[in-house]
Amino acid sequence: MAGEYFFEYFIFFYSTILIASYLMLAIFSIISIIKYKSYNSNLDDETLYNSDIAPGISVVAPAYNEEKTIITNVHSLLTLEYPLFEVVIVNDGSKDKTLEKLIEEFELVEVPYAYIERIKTKPFKRIFKSTNPEFDKLTIVDKENGGTKADASNAGINASVFPYFLCTDVDCILARNTLLKMIKPVLVEKKKVIAVGATLRMVNSCEVKKGRITRVRPPRDLIPRFQELEYIRAYLLSKMGWSLVNCVPNVSGGLGMFDKDVAIRSGGYDGRSHAEDMDLITRMVSYMINNKLKYKIGYIPLSCCWTEGPPNAKILSTQRTRWAAGLIQLFVVHRKILFNPKFKRMGLIVFPYAFVFEFLAPIIEVCGVISIIYLILFGKINWDLAGLVFLYSYSFAVMISILVVIWDNITFKYYRNFSEVLKLILVAFLEPFLYHPMITFFGITGYFKFLSSRELAWGTMTRKGVES
Amino acid sequence: MEIFDFFVNLYYEIRTFAPITQIVVISILFSSSLIITLFIYLSMMRYYYKKFSKHQEKLKPQIKNLFKEILFGDRIYTESEIENDYVKIVKKLNRENITLAIDILLEIKFRSKKKSDRYSKIVDALEFDNYLEKKLNFSKNSTKVKTLQKLQLLDLKELDAKVIPLAYSKNKELRREARFSHLHLSTNDPYRFLDEIKGDLSYWDEINLMKLLKIHKEKNQLNNLGKWINYSDNISLIIFLIKAAGNFKQEDTKEILFNKLKHTNYKVRKESYKSLGKIKAIEYEEYLMNHFFTEHEECQLAIIESIGDMNTGNAVDFLRRAYEDAKSVHLKKEIALVTYNYKAKYNLFEDLKSGQTGFDKTIFNHIETQLIKFK
Structure with a gap:
C-alpha cells in the first residue's frame, strides 16, 4: 500500500x-x-543592410538526395537579404541527380579551392563555383557520403569563409530577413x-x-x-x-x-x-x-x-x-x-x-x-x-x-x-x-x-x- | 445571488476534500477559467488586428499616391494643401494616422529609387515634429528609442535639444540611441558624447557610429578623429576610431596612427596597421616591414593587408621572405592574395607559385581563380 x-x-x-x-x-x-x-525594429534591418562593416555570414546547408527541391531552395537561399554572405551547399554523396541539377541550373564548374579540414569529415572531393556572376555567392562542396547530417555540415563549415555560420537544411525555407534578424543578438x-x-x-x-x-x-x-x-x-x-x-x-x-x-x-x-x-x-x-x-x-x-x-x-x-x-x-x-x-x-x-x-x-x-x-x-x-x-x-x-x-x-x-x-x-x-x-x-x-x-x-x- | 451561493457552496465543498485534492480542484478551476479568459483575449486581439489592418490596407495606397505626387510630381503643393488632401483621405488627423503617414513617408524615402528635396514639406505640413516631440516626452522608453530612430531618418534637426536629456537616461538602450541621434542631428557639437562613452562598444554601436560618421563625411562635416584617438582612454573606442579614420581615409591622422603602433594592446596595433594601409601612408611602409617578424599573428596579417593596400611595388623581397617564414595557412593565403594584386615589375606571384607543391600550390590556384568571390 x-x-x-x-x-x-x-x-x-x-x-x-x-x-x-x-x-x-x-x-x-x-x-x-x-x-x-x-x-528591435525593422529600422534596424535597414541600418544593418546598408552597413559596410557588418560581419559576414556563411549559410551552410547539407543536401542528400534532394533533387526534388534543391533548385528552388538554393535560389531561395541566394535571395536572403544581408550585405555580406555566402551560401555553401554540401552534396553529401547524393545517389540521385542533386549534383547534376545544381551544375546545370547554376552553371557550375570545378575550381581549385584551398579547403582546410579544420573539422575531420569523410573525404572531400571537390568544390564547384558558378560561372554566372549572378550566383557568385554560391559554393557547392561535393564529398563522400558520411551517413550523417553532422558530417556534411562539418564539411560546409570547413569550406566557409565568414566568422559566423547559419546551419539549416536545404529543404527549409527561410524568411528573407533571417540573417538580418539572427545576427542582431550577436551584435548588440x-x-x-x-x-x-x-x-x-x-x-x-x-x-x-x-x-x-x-x-x-x-x-x-x-x-x-x-x-x-x-x-x-x-x-x-x-x-x-x-x-x-x-x-x-x-x-x-x-x-x-x-x-x-x-x-x-x-x-x-x-x-x-x-x-x-x-x-x-x-x-x-x-x-x-x-x-x-x-x-x-x-x-x-x-x-x-x-x-x-x-x-x-x-x-x-x-x-x-x-x-x-x-x-x-x-x-x-x-x-x-x-x-x-x-x-x-x-x-x-x-x-x-x-x-x-x-x-x-x-x-x-x-x-x-x-x-x-x-x-x-x-x-x-x-x-x-x-x-x-x-x-x-x-x-x-x-x-x-x-x-x-x-x-x-x-x-x-x-x-x-x-x-x-x-x-x-x-x-x-x-x-x-x-x-x-x-x-x-x-x-x-x-x-x-x-x-x-x-x-x-x-x-x-x-x-x-x-x-x- | 445564485452564482454567489454556488461559489460559496463550492468553497465549503472543496474545504472538505483532502489537501492534495483541494490543490487539484483549485488548479482545474484556475486553468479552466484562464482558458476561457485567454480565448476571449485572443479573439479580441485578432478582431482589433483585423479591423486595424483592413483600415490600413484601404488607406495605404491612397496615401502612397498622394505622397509620391507631392514628392515627385510636377505640381508644388503648399503645406495647407498637403494637410487638406491628407485629411481628405484619413478623415481625421489623429495619432494613429500621423504614425501611418510617418511610416509610409519613410518607406518611400528608403525604398524609392527617385530622390526628392520635398520630404520636409510633408513633415512640416503634418507637423510630425510636434507629434514626435510629444512621444519623446510622454511615452515609455522603448517607444522613445523608436521615436529617436525616426528623428534620425527624418533628419529633424530642430528636435536635437529634446534629445540631449535622454542621452543621460538610466535606460542603456535609450541612452545609446539618444547619443546616436545627437551625433546625427546636432549642428553645434555633434561629437560631444564621444568623450563620454564608457566601457566596450558593441558591434551594433560600431555599425551605428560608422553609419553616422559616414553621413557626416558625405556632408563634408566629418571632424578629424585623431583628437579622440589620441586622448580617449577607452581602448574599444580607440580601436573603432582608428578603423573609422582608415575607412574615411583621414590623412591628417597618419602620425597619430603611427604612434599607436607602439601601443601595448595588439588589437590597437592591428587596426592602426590596417588604417595606415587604407590611408596609403607609404612613408611608414618600411617600419611595417621591419616590425613584421616580431609581431603578433593578427598584426602580421594586418601588415600584409596594409602593404597590399599601399601597393608601392617596393615590398617584393619582403613579401617573399614573409611567405617563406609564414607558418599559418591564413598568413600564406593573405600573402598570396597581396602578391597576386601587387603592381611590381617582377611577377612575384608566379615566381612563388612555381615553387609550390601540394596544398601550398592549391592556395595559389585558389587565389587566382576569379570565380571565387570571397578568398
Missing part, C-alpha cells in the same frame, strides 16, 4: 513541479518577447554570443512561390498541425523563456547561427551523435566554461524558418525515435556535466531540467499507465480521483498551449485569419489524447533502441515537396 501511495504522491509532485516550471517559463518567455519587441551583446536560434514552423500547407513563403497557414493534416503547435511551444515558450537566464538548452539543427571559431574549437558537429545540434551546443558551452570565457546563447521569437514536418505517424516515429536516442546518448556522453557545479548553469539547470522533465518524462508516464492498469485490474482505482488528476494535467496543458498561441500572436500575426488560429487551438484540445501518447511511445522506443544498440534510421525523410 505504501508503495502505491508513494508513486501517486510522486506523480502528483512531479507534475506540479513541471506545471510550476511551465508557468515560470511562460513568464520568462513573455518578458523576453516584450524586451525583444521593444528594442558585449559578451560573446556563441549561438542564436529562432522559431521553426511547418511549411506543409503554406503557399510558396519561387522558394519564398507568401502565405502562412496551419497544416491541414493533423500530425503536422500537432507539430506546429509543439514547435511553437518548444521555441517560443521553452527556449525563448530559458534565453532570459542564458540557459537555452539547444539551438535547432534546422536553423541556428553559430560562432565559427568556437564551433571549430569545440570539434564541430559529432557525426556519431543522434542529437547533433544539442550535442554541439553542449560542447560549445563546455568549451567556453573550461576556458573561463563568458558566453551567451541568444534567441529571437520570430519564425524565420519553415520546414516540412513528418506527414504521417510512420515518418514521425523515425524522427522521434532518433531524437529520443539522441537525448539518452547525450546524457551518456556528457554525464559528467549533470549536477556538476563546475559547469554552472549548464550543469545545475539546463542538464538537470532536461534530464528530469524531458528524458525521464516518457519513463514516468509509462510507469503511470502500468500502475493504472494494475489498479483497474485489481479494482483498487478511485475513479473520482483519477478523473480529477487527469483534468488537472489536461486543463493545464490546454491552457499553456493557448497561452503560447497568444505569445505567438503578440510576436507576429503569421496567420491571416482567426479561423486559422482556431485550427491550432483545436489541436491543443486533442493533443493529450492523440499526439502525446504517440510521442511518449516513440520516446521509449528510442531509449530501448539506443540501449539495445540497434541501428537507427538517420534523418532521411520521405518528402512530398512544397507546392510552388
Whole structure:
C-alpha cells in the first residue's frame, strides 16, 4: 500500500513541479518577447543592410538526395537579404541527380579551392563555383557520403569563409530577413554570443512561390498541425523563456547561427551523435566554461524558418525515435556535466531540467499507465480521483498551449485569419489524447533502441515537396 | 445571488476534500477559467488586428499616391494643401494616422529609387515634429528609442535639444540611441558624447557610429578623429576610431596612427596597421616591414593587408621572405592574395607559385581563380 501511495504522491509532485516550471517559463518567455519587441525594429534591418562593416555570414546547408527541391531552395537561399554572405551547399554523396541539377541550373564548374579540414569529415572531393556572376555567392562542396547530417555540415563549415555560420537544411525555407534578424543578438551583446536560434514552423500547407513563403497557414493534416503547435511551444515558450537566464538548452539543427571559431574549437558537429545540434551546443558551452570565457546563447521569437514536418505517424516515429536516442546518448556522453557545479548553469539547470522533465518524462508516464492498469485490474482505482488528476494535467496543458498561441500572436500575426488560429487551438484540445501518447511511445522506443544498440534510421525523410 | 451561493457552496465543498485534492480542484478551476479568459483575449486581439489592418490596407495606397505626387510630381503643393488632401483621405488627423503617414513617408524615402528635396514639406505640413516631440516626452522608453530612430531618418534637426536629456537616461538602450541621434542631428557639437562613452562598444554601436560618421563625411562635416584617438582612454573606442579614420581615409591622422603602433594592446596595433594601409601612408611602409617578424599573428596579417593596400611595388623581397617564414595557412593565403594584386615589375606571384607543391600550390590556384568571390 505504501508503495502505491508513494508513486501517486510522486506523480502528483512531479507534475506540479513541471506545471510550476511551465508557468515560470511562460513568464520568462513573455518578458523576453516584450524586451525583444521593444528594442528591435525593422529600422534596424535597414541600418544593418546598408552597413559596410557588418560581419559576414556563411549559410551552410547539407543536401542528400534532394533533387526534388534543391533548385528552388538554393535560389531561395541566394535571395536572403544581408550585405555580406555566402551560401555553401554540401552534396553529401547524393545517389540521385542533386549534383547534376545544381551544375546545370547554376552553371557550375570545378575550381581549385584551398579547403582546410579544420573539422575531420569523410573525404572531400571537390568544390564547384558558378560561372554566372549572378550566383557568385554560391559554393557547392561535393564529398563522400558520411551517413550523417553532422558530417556534411562539418564539411560546409570547413569550406566557409565568414566568422559566423547559419546551419539549416536545404529543404527549409527561410524568411528573407533571417540573417538580418539572427545576427542582431550577436551584435548588440558585449559578451560573446556563441549561438542564436529562432522559431521553426511547418511549411506543409503554406503557399510558396519561387522558394519564398507568401502565405502562412496551419497544416491541414493533423500530425503536422500537432507539430506546429509543439514547435511553437518548444521555441517560443521553452527556449525563448530559458534565453532570459542564458540557459537555452539547444539551438535547432534546422536553423541556428553559430560562432565559427568556437564551433571549430569545440570539434564541430559529432557525426556519431543522434542529437547533433544539442550535442554541439553542449560542447560549445563546455568549451567556453573550461576556458573561463563568458558566453551567451541568444534567441529571437520570430519564425524565420519553415520546414516540412513528418506527414504521417510512420515518418514521425523515425524522427522521434532518433531524437529520443539522441537525448539518452547525450546524457551518456556528457554525464559528467549533470549536477556538476563546475559547469554552472549548464550543469545545475539546463542538464538537470532536461534530464528530469524531458528524458525521464516518457519513463514516468509509462510507469503511470502500468500502475493504472494494475489498479483497474485489481479494482483498487478511485475513479473520482483519477478523473480529477487527469483534468488537472489536461486543463493545464490546454491552457499553456493557448497561452503560447497568444505569445505567438503578440510576436507576429503569421496567420491571416482567426479561423486559422482556431485550427491550432483545436489541436491543443486533442493533443493529450492523440499526439502525446504517440510521442511518449516513440520516446521509449528510442531509449530501448539506443540501449539495445540497434541501428537507427538517420534523418532521411520521405518528402512530398512544397507546392510552388 | 445564485452564482454567489454556488461559489460559496463550492468553497465549503472543496474545504472538505483532502489537501492534495483541494490543490487539484483549485488548479482545474484556475486553468479552466484562464482558458476561457485567454480565448476571449485572443479573439479580441485578432478582431482589433483585423479591423486595424483592413483600415490600413484601404488607406495605404491612397496615401502612397498622394505622397509620391507631392514628392515627385510636377505640381508644388503648399503645406495647407498637403494637410487638406491628407485629411481628405484619413478623415481625421489623429495619432494613429500621423504614425501611418510617418511610416509610409519613410518607406518611400528608403525604398524609392527617385530622390526628392520635398520630404520636409510633408513633415512640416503634418507637423510630425510636434507629434514626435510629444512621444519623446510622454511615452515609455522603448517607444522613445523608436521615436529617436525616426528623428534620425527624418533628419529633424530642430528636435536635437529634446534629445540631449535622454542621452543621460538610466535606460542603456535609450541612452545609446539618444547619443546616436545627437551625433546625427546636432549642428553645434555633434561629437560631444564621444568623450563620454564608457566601457566596450558593441558591434551594433560600431555599425551605428560608422553609419553616422559616414553621413557626416558625405556632408563634408566629418571632424578629424585623431583628437579622440589620441586622448580617449577607452581602448574599444580607440580601436573603432582608428578603423573609422582608415575607412574615411583621414590623412591628417597618419602620425597619430603611427604612434599607436607602439601601443601595448595588439588589437590597437592591428587596426592602426590596417588604417595606415587604407590611408596609403607609404612613408611608414618600411617600419611595417621591419616590425613584421616580431609581431603578433593578427598584426602580421594586418601588415600584409596594409602593404597590399599601399601597393608601392617596393615590398617584393619582403613579401617573399614573409611567405617563406609564414607558418599559418591564413598568413600564406593573405600573402598570396597581396602578391597576386601587387603592381611590381617582377611577377612575384608566379615566381612563388612555381615553387609550390601540394596544398601550398592549391592556395595559389585558389587565389587566382576569379570565380571565387570571397578568398
